[in-house]
Amino acid sequence: MPGLGARLGRGGATTTQQSLADSDCIVIMGSNMAENHPVGFRFVLKAKTRGATIIHVDPRFSRTSALADIHVPLRPGTDLAVLGGIINYVLNSERWNSDPFFKEYVTHYTNAPLIVGEEFKDTEELEGLFSGYDPGRRRYNTDSWQFASQPATSAQRQQPQAGSEPERHATGQTGEEGQAVTGNYGSALSHQAEEAEQDHGQTAEPYSAQVVPHAPPLVDMTLQHPRCVFQIVKRHFARYTPELVEQISGVPRDLLITVAETLLQNSGRDRTSAFCYAVAWTQHTIGTQIISCCALLQLLLGNIGRPGGGILALRGHATIQGSTDIPTLYNLLPGYLPMPSTQAGHRSLREYLAAEQSPTGMWFNMPRFMVSLLKAWYGDAATPENDFAYDLLPKISGDYSFEAMIPMMADGVMKGLFCLGQNPAVGGQNAVLVRKALANLDWLVVRDAYEIETAAFWYDSPEVRRGELRPEQIKTEVFFLPAALPGEKEGSFTNTQRLVQWHDKAVEPPGDCRSEPWFLYHLGKRLKELYQDDDTPKGRQIRALTWDYPTKGRYDEPDLEAVLEEINGFTVADGKPVKSFRELADDGSTACGCWIYSGIMPEKGYNRARNRKGDDKAALDWGFSWPNNVRILYNRASADPQGRPWSERKRWIWWDAEQGRWTGYDVPDFPANKPPDYRPPEGARGLDAHAGDKPFVMLPDGRGRLFVPSGLLDGPLPTHYEPWESPVGNLLYPKTPRSPVAPLFERPDNPYHEIGDPRFPYVITTYRLTEHHTAGGMSRTVPWLAELQPEGFVEISPELAAELGIANGDWVVVSTLRGEAEARALVSDRIQPLVIHGRKVHQIGMPWHFGYKGYAQGGIANNLSALIEDPNSRIHEAKSFTCNLRKGRIAREGERPL
């Protein structure tokens, strides 16, 4: 989600599924929504029934396309070129330039009027690179991407470059907003010093004093200055003409114009358009920039923060949003605090905060969030004297993302692995290497409801079946612990629209099945005991950890509402839950496990995730939506700069001058009593530094970012680069065909195909089906789902089938330099060859669910994919790479597929 985080402030869907019903145009791109989120799609159909136009941009004609008005086929991996083409058309269109709405939205709510420093050079000038590129390190120095500012006053010392904080931005800044920090903007205006004291404390908050606001930036409200963001954006995308976009993507030029025109006609004061995307945007080496490009377009069209507008990120797993908010991710701490890193100079708490705290905007509060987290984790061992035990928190100094872990295991650096509800033997990229890596572990713990491929790899896998590996050669000690499933345990999921919902327990789990909390809690207890006499740092670390939760039930399950209470935060002295993150302090008097979830349990026994009354317009009493129960993010933008609804039809929240507060259908994602005409006094910090017409509370200046001066590793503006494996070069920038900063894993067991490699002439894309769930552990094992899609298949066009003499239902083998997979051919018009760079390029599609366990089986698509990442999100590229295809089998006739 860094794409959304970098431009808008938070790495989360900006809108709700229900709000799609209020859309006038919905573009589904990078998602097959009808198939993968069928229930969410009902809101698309509601909009459709009310007359909205539905556009599906996708390489395949899918069940989503079947319900759309327009299907736009494109070559996988060229989404950014298509979006760039739309932006170029929009900026030069008559409607955009004649309807004052667009310029009003853009000048007030985005950084379009800001002037960029003279040193900045765009890709237009450097043949596909931005200024600051270091080819040796394959990295950018972002110094030249900064805004020009007014001369600094003596009080304003130079701040650490935002570019030195890649971790936070790279994973998507996010967080809570909510109400005014001080609660009173009148006094903030007239008694600035007093307010600062009241707000940030004077004695007990030593950390907040470190930051001083930047000098104000130079702006040109006419948007005419040649170095203003607006003009830079316009020049940057000028190259994305319909003709060139057609050459790159295969999208006919008139179709591109139709899409752009439809969006324009359905954006404005009275109309809104929404985008829905999913992992078909993230899984590219430029995935973050594809998403950020969409955010840029939606800002230009004035669609962010408004009902029926926004960007709906569609997640695949029940709490994939939650597992990013409360991250089981190596580079994040809960609430999108960056994980301390030696590379980012986080050697001490002071250095950490100096690098990460922002003088203005929400992140001014970072010390409160961080200190409260340390108090939650290390309790009494965290004191002001020892910097709240910051040293006990481990530090990262490299990439330990999922992809990086695979070589670590294969090379013997990582010796033990826990898999709790994940199936890397099927779901991991370069799955051949994954299984080799598993075989090199000393021990492996798999907790799942079914014996998934990852648990069985030592006696069953394509390698074992082919005789290349035998159990007697594999040293790994393997533990399979059966897991309890929802229904057999309680807890909360955070859905695709940031909505936290609690699920109750219905029955006890069967046999040895236990919940993850049971496993973790009791394992933690045992480990604490094993280390009780160890006074070295590793002993002190585990001993300092607070690990006392009340237990209940037949199996001594930890009480998860007690865990949720810790996540919510409480005052240390009396254990009373905090009502909001505003009560958190940086003096150790509060503890909080994840500040953006503060308010979910505002009092003991009141679990708002368990709220189940959803009959008002925004369903505010159904679950708890972070931040602060806001449903549509940045909803200050649903009103005009003066605080009035843009139109009657699109009203959502607005300024009530009589009551002196924002009101409407939703919780304002804005200080509730900050008037639209509020202007910050000089030296204001935190949210006080944002004017009353700046909706993007997370960002330092409150403006949505058309231009991102820091936080994205591959440039301040989205640029199309070809997938790492592509049949063609980059027509936009021939000298920079591929992402110049994509992290590579160059090793003999992870070879890449060169551009245009004749041995691998076809473009392959991988995807899910309605009937299955991800790596199949929860669906290929369920009879009713297995029978619907019982066997792996590859979708190919009739044209390619004819060329290769393949009939529908024939066995085929797909191959790359990483591996092979066999499957049945499903020949269909729904797949089509496209004309790219003047020649016909065939594409094939392969669902990646299948494996060798469960009822439904089939060749593993990830045997084909490679370890290669997006630099920002460290997400792999499985939506577009190259392959070969032949008729035939790997397994012998009658055998199960490999």
Next chain:
Amino acid sequence: MRVVQLLKTHAGRVPNPVSEATRQAHARIRGADVAVSVCPYCAVGCSQLIYTKDGRIIDIEGNYESPINGGTLCPKGAATFGLLTSPLRETRVKYRAPYSDHWEERSLDWVMERIAQLVKQTRDATYEETDEHGVPVNRTLGIGHLGGATLDNEENYLIKKLWTAGLGIVAVENQARI
């Protein structure tokens, strides 16, 4: 022809005998206990009702009250009952010794202790107190973790807290990147 038509239609209206089983038929969730749950598959977040009798799940359906799914479910959500009750579901601990070619039965208590011992062993052997510049890092790269997106928020919290803050395991990852 009218007579023929009457005969035919009349034939169709002759009531057949209603059996006792038919008379007694009723929804099996009549009188069942119900718990409110959330679908464990994708991130749409459909609310589900889990019906139980005598401590056993008898049915799982959509919850009409939900502003998201309004009672509906997709095929995966509708198959949640099958997820919990599939014949392939594992309910016993399994253990495979190094170089062995078969699973063995072990007690939950035994594997918990064994895993705790292995974690300590691997952690102690690979723990780094400082990096090469003497900066405290207090971590181990010897142990990794995968999973979280299918689990609960509270579970993710406990994973991150125990592994990272308690044991210094930094390679903690989930499907968010997959």
Next chain:
Amino acid sequence: MSARESQGNGRAGTTGARPGALGFLTDTTLCIGCKACEVACKQWNQLPMDDFGFTGYSYDNTGDLGATTWRHVAFIERVSDREGRRPTRLKAFQSNWLMMSDVCKHCVYAGCLEACPTGAIIRTEFDTVVIQQDICNGCGYCVPACPFGVPALSLTDGKAHKCTLCYDRLKDGLEPACAKACPTDSIQFGPVEQLMERAKRRVADLHTQGVTEAYIYGDREVGGTGGIEGLNAFFILTAPPEVYNLPAQPELPQRKVLPAFLSTAAAALGLGLAALLSLRRR
């Protein structure tokens, strides 16, 4: 007369359904082919998986209605035109990839019920057609008696099975499982009269939105023909019935019995007379 032309007829949208009859409206223009209905049906009715295997026929691997598949979603791909071109501007609400959730039609006059010699098949108080499993002896007479091919004999218990319109759920005032699960309201449940009114409005809406092919299948004009007088589970379709593997003008096979009997009798009589006459001549 084509299906579309029939919409101009005054009898379009009328049904012989008895007052208060309950049924389904399956609006294929809203179907996304997710098969939630198939699974929800199997879940509620505890039906096993069957016919396990890859068919290569679009995304449909369950094939047909059967003894253990009481809802079935058919997929009909019509993506490219005759020249192999794939259009990009589509008629909304399904045009190039048809999906249709098929089910027992619960005919107003049901062939299966009339054919059943044991009295196992009844018309319920909800005007639905149900096979009573404790009476059915597996004779299979109902199988050819259905013009839609719905009832099927089970290989496990030898009896005939089909959709009950969730008779057990109806008894408790609950919505049938498939209609409840359907995420897009493609399957709607309710009194047939209301559903028919809704269907007529929906077809009119579709026509104004450019989907001029849309029509009701299962009124007295199309599908509810040949003595059936209407389907309590009826459909909105956008292509001729045959495209969905439905008969355009189904008839109750029994309707053919009397004319066939009479003509056979007449023939026999004629033959007899002829024989008599010829004997006489000798």
